[in-house]
Amino acid sequence: xxxxxxxxxxxxxTIKDRTILRDISVDVTPGNVVGVIGKNGAGKTTLxxxxxxxxxPTSGNSALFGHDSFTLPASVKAKIGFVPQQEELVxxxxxxxxxxxxxxxxxxxxxxxxxxxxxxxxxxxxRPIQTLSAGxxxxxxxxxxxxxxxxxxxxxxxxxSLDPIARRQFLQQILEIAAAQTRTVLFSTHIVSDLxxxxxxxxxxxxxxxxxxGDLDALKESVVRLNIHARQPLPASLGxxxxxxxxxxxxxxxxxxxxxxxxxxxxxxxxxxxxVEVENLSLEDIFVELxx
Amino acid sequence: xxxxxxxxxxxxxxVPLQRRLLAIGLVLTAVGHLGQxxxxxxxxxxxxxxxxxxxxxxxxxxxxxxxxSAPRTMHLAPHARLQMLLGVLLGLMIMAAFFTANMELLxxxxxxxxxxxxxxxxxxxxxxxxxxxxxxxxxxxxxxALAVWFFIxxxxxxxxxxxxxxxxxxxxxxxxxxxxIVLLTAGVWAVFAAWYLRARRIAPPMWxxxxxxxxRRPATRERSIHSSRxxxxxxxxxxxxxxxxxxWRGIFVFVVxxxxxxxxxxxxxxMMPNTGxxxxxxxxxxxxxxxxxxxxxxxxxxxxxxxxxxxxxxELFQTCERLIWSCFATIGMPMLLLCLxxxxxxxxxxxxxxxxxxxxxxxxxxxxYLGLMNVAGWRLLDxxxxxxxxxxxxxxxxxxxxxxxxxxxxxxxIPVMGSLGxxxxxxxxxxxxxxxxxxxxxxPRLSSQALRPVI
Numbered sequence: 001x002x003x004x005x006x007x008x009x010x011x012x013x014t015i016k017d018r019t020i021l022r023d024i025s026v027d028v029t030p031g032n033v034v035g036v037i038g039k040n041g042a043g044k045t046t047l048x049x050x051x052x053x054x055x056x057p058t059s060g061n062s063a064l065f066g067h068d069s070f071t072l073p074a075s076v077k078a079k080i081g082f083v084p085q086q087e088e089l090v091x092x093x094x095x096x097x098x099x100x101x102x103x104x105x106x107x108x109x110x111x112x113x114x115x116x117x118x119x120x121x122x123x124x125x126x127r128p129i130q131t132l133s134a135g136x137x138x139x140x141x142x143x144x145x146x147x148x149x150x151x152x153x154x155x156x157x158x159x160x161s162l163d164p165i166a167r168r169q170f171l172q173q174i175l176e177i178a179a180a181q182t183r184t185v186l187f188s189t190h191i192v193s194d195l196x197x198x199x200x201x202x203x204x205x206x207x208x209x210x211x212x213x214g215d216l217d218a219l220k221e222s223v224v225r226l227n228i229h230a231r232q233p234l235p236a237s238l239g240x241x242x243x244x245x246x247x248x249x250x251x252x253x254x255x256x257x258x259x260x261x262x263x264x265x266x267x268x269x270x271x272x273x274x275x276v277e278v279e280n281l282s283l284e285d286i287f288v289e290l291x292x
Numbered sequence: 293x294x295x296x297x298x299x300x301x302x303x304x305x306x307v308p309l310q311r312r313l314l315a316i317g318l319v320l321t322a323v324g325h326l327g328q329x330x331x332x333x334x335x336x337x338x339x340x341x342x343x344x345x346x347x348x349x350x351x352x353x354x355x356x357x358x359x360x361s362a363p364r365t366m367h368l369a370p371h372a373r374l375q376m377l378l379g380v381l382l383g384l385m386i387m388a389a390f391f392t393a394n395m396e397l398l399x400x401x402x403x404x405x406x407x408x409x410x411x412x413x414x415x416x417x418x419x420x421x422x423x424x425x426x427x428x429x430x431x432x433x434x435x436x437a438l439a440v441w442f443f444i445x446x447x448x449x450x451x452x453x454x455x456x457x458x459x460x461x462x463x464x465x466x467x468x469x470x471x472x473i474v475l476l477t478a479g480v481w482a483v484f485a486a487w488y489l490r491a492r493r494i495a496p497p498m499w500x501x502x503x504x505x506x507x508r509r510p511a512t513r514e515r516s517i518h519s520s521r522x523x524x525x526x527x528x529x530x531x532x533x534x535x536x537x538x539x540w541r542g543i544f545v546f547v548v549x550x551x552x553x554x555x556x557x558x559x560x561x562x563m564m565p566n567t568g569x570x571x572x573x574x575x576x577x578x579x580x581x582x583x584x585x586x587x588x589x590x591x592x593x594x595x596x597x598x599x600x601x602x603x604x605x606x607e608l609f610q611t612c613e614r615l616i617w618s619c620f621a622t623i624g625m626p627m628l629l630l631c632l633x634x635x636x637x638x639x640x641x642x643x644x645x646x647x648x649x650x651x652x653x654x655x656x657x658x659x660x661y662l663g664l665m666n667v668a669g670w671r672l673l674d675x676x677x678x679x680x681x682x683x684x685x686x687x688x689x690x691x692x693x694x695x696x697x698x699x700x701x702x703x704x705x706i707p708v709m710g711s712l713g714x715x716x717x718x719x720x721x722x723x724x725x726x727x728x729x730x731x732x733x734x735x736p737r738l739s740s741q742a743l744r745p746v747i
Contacts, residue, residue, distance in 0.1 A: 015731070046731060052599060074603070077602045080599055
């Protein structure tokens with residue numbers, strides 16, 4: 001019995017003296033939908049590709065289904081579906097032909113699933129791939145990753161080229177597919193609303209470091225904004241721990257605090273002789289604060 | 293003005309490999325000058341250094357010129373194309389001036405090595421003409437790959453015909469050779485500028501254009517795809533709808549070459565003493581250096597199969613190697629057949645067919661494994677191996693083909709050493725593939741930096 005489908009310990013990656021990832025340790029258990037979020041160049045793609053064995057880590061190790069990522073056996077790869085950030089399609093052929101070819105690389109293939117999804121996603125499979133739009137290519141790329149019904153689906157910014165309506169529908173269907181067969185989904189994005197809609201776990205990467213991993217709800221509860229109002233001018237330092245950002249203007253102050261457990265609010269009110277309002281933040285606000 | 297200078301600078305320093313070759317070339321040039329009075333090979337070092345300093349910039353420069361001209365945002369910048377065109381012209385003039393200045397230095401250092409009657413103005417004009425042909429040639433070849441073959445064939449056909457035109461010598465004697473060269477070069481620039489400044493869109497190089505891909509004609513018939521595992525792997529690695537498409541390309545080149553050769557053979561008056569040697573030289577170079585292009589492409593596309601095929605890194609290396617071999621055989625064997633025909637029917641001075649064949653195949657092997665081992669960027673080892681293969685490959689083919697120098701035991705030793713070199717490169721390639729990093733080794737695309745407008 002494998003507890004973690006994906007696991008990494010002290011993972012680090014350096015390319016040409018540039019540290020891209022440092023000291024990343026993660027675990028993903030079956031059935032979870034994990035969203036990896038970070039700014040452009042934060043290291044999301046590098047992390048996903050190291051986990052999938054495309055690239056050797058400079059330090060630490062990672063494993064998929066209990067096997068070292070760098071030397072994955074064919075039996076494990078058959079359980080993985082991967083949609084790269086830059087689609088890697090064979091341009092001069094049609095979508096149908098590419099589906100046929102990809103099917104021939106797998107022992108198991110579900111043609112009815114690909115047929116249903118291609119209709120739902122309105123992919124013109126009979127047209128040469130080079131004539132498809134960026135969104136259609138991205139959908140086709142996802143279709144290729146789903147045909148063999150993988151247990152682990154890794155999507156690197158899967159909806160970046162889609163319009164908001166198509167993106168919502170597309171992500172919803174991926175979620176349904178994952179939920180129907182308790183698949184595990186690991187996807188990266190920098191569109192916070194996508195992540196909020198489908199993920200139940202979240203990894204936040206900043207400058208190659210994992211600054212948060214865990215439940216989305218837990219993240220929302222643990223990062224709050226304190227609105228402090230007093231009658232007298234407030235001190236420059238409020239004496240609150242885990243402050244992400246703080247602004248003091250006379251008797252008013254706002255501070256964004258992580259790892260908030262609710263208890264210090266009363267203490268703060270007494271110490272500053274002020275009224276303290278605790279405001280929960282949206283994921284987008286949390287993301288901005290974590291990167292400020 | 294800034295755009296002109298930046299383009300001129302980019303022409304000489306676009307890619308790291310080019311910068312390294314430029315550095316090696318400058319060192320060799322300096323060694324060549326310093327050693328003029330000390331050792332006999334110094335002139336060779338000087339010429340090699342100048343070639344390494346200038347040629348890569350011309351070959352890469354044509355592609356670079358197309359890349360920086362391609363972004364549509366260039367339409368928005370005022371006089372962007374004019375600035376780039378002038379920048380490229382300035383870059384070429386600097387390189388020609390550098391070459392001419394070195395020739396003048398050579399004349400001062402070693403008058404014996406200097407051809408009698410050679411004037412600096414003639415060197416400058418000739419260098420500019422050659423640079424222009426190479427740069428514009430690469431500009432078009434980077435988009436239309438098969439054009440290289442047509443360029444060479446057209447040159448092959450037209451050279452003897454042009455030489456027979458009565459107008460040529462008359463004009464040259466009246467205007468002077470230098471003036472004729474300058475006029476021709478200026479004419480080429482004027483025609484190119486007229487087209488370039490008005491063209492609605494300059495397409496990016498073929499390898500960087502996802503919409504054009506590697507083949508413009510799609511395989512629309514469902515039945516044309518063989519959906520076996522082996523075919524799927526080959527199609528993924530080659531980026532072509534079928535291996536048959538590659539065979540057709542080989543046949544196409546073969547047929548066109550054969551037609552040109554037959555027309556040359558059937559018109560004995562059009563032949564020059566070295567027509568056969570020129571043809572064999574081009575064909576041998578194609579056979580010797582084509583594998584590096586195929587191998588590098590296949591190696592970079594191997595990433596697509598890491599998850600999909602289930603193969604290990606070692607198995608993928610073996611699969612790629614087998615595929616490149618079969619591609620090489622598909623294209624190379626008809627070319628060798630053509631060489632044999634040319635050897636028998638076209639005039640040349642060479643006598644050692646087995647040596648030339650062995651050396652061409654050894655060079656092909658070396659370039660095949662150089663392409664396969666180039667999975668981690670152009671490191672010092674890769675650059676050195678590439679320079680050695682090109683210089684030695686060209687040297688050992690050109691010498692016996694044109695000069696017919698007696699080789700003696702070297703005719704056995706050199707091909708054997710070439711084959712041993714290929715085996716060494718294979719071992720390095722295998723070693724690198726054990727740790728291949730597909731974050732670095734990806735199918736080529738234009739990076740955002742490359743697409744950044746220079747203006």
